[in-house]
Amino acid sequence: MKVLSGFSERITKFLLKSPDGLSRDYARFYIAARLTYPFGVMGHAGFIFIFWHLELMVLAVFNIFSVAIFMFAAMQSNRGNMRLPSLLTMILEIPGLFNANYMKR
Numbered sequence: 001m002k003v004l005s006g007f008s009e010r011i012t013k014f015l016l017k018s019p020d021g022l023s024r025d026y027a028r029f030y031i032a033a034r035l036t037y038p039f040g041v042m043g044h045a046g047f048i049f050i051f052w053h054l055e056l057m058v059l060a061v062f063n064i065f066s067v068a069i070f071m072f073a074a075m076q077s078n079r080g081n082m083r084l085p086s087l088l089t090m091i092l093e094i095p096g097l098f099n100a101n102y103m104k105r
Contacts, residue, residue, distance in 0.1 A: 019080050026082055033077040033085065040070035040089075069093050 016034075018027035044066040051060035069092055073085030 022080065029082055029086075030077060030080070033073070033082065037070050037074035037077060037085070041067055041074065044070060066093055 016031055018030040022030060044063045047063040048060050048067070051057070051063060069088055073089055076082075076085045
């Protein structure tokens with residue numbers, strides 16, 4: 001049991017501790033990004049297979065790019081760079097979804 005408690009403490013510290021030197025606002029955003037970008041990668045990776053199976057190729061290709069954006073965002077946020085990942089997801093990923101949905105019609 002001691003091994004599991006040590007593991008859970010390390011996971012909690014990894015997910016909920018921000019780097020030193022960040023302002024309080026950036027620290028909260030960092031923690032939110034640390035939790036959400038990996039879910040974005042996993043969710044969009046799952047959508048690739050779903051849309052491929054449904055033969056919605058435009059949406060499958062869009063999700064390939066979404067996975068790449070979220071992976072890059074996760075790597076950058078782990079380095080403490082919060083502006084570029086948030087801009088990428090707001091400018092490229094979210095509006096791209098509307099364009100991809102429009103193209104599938």
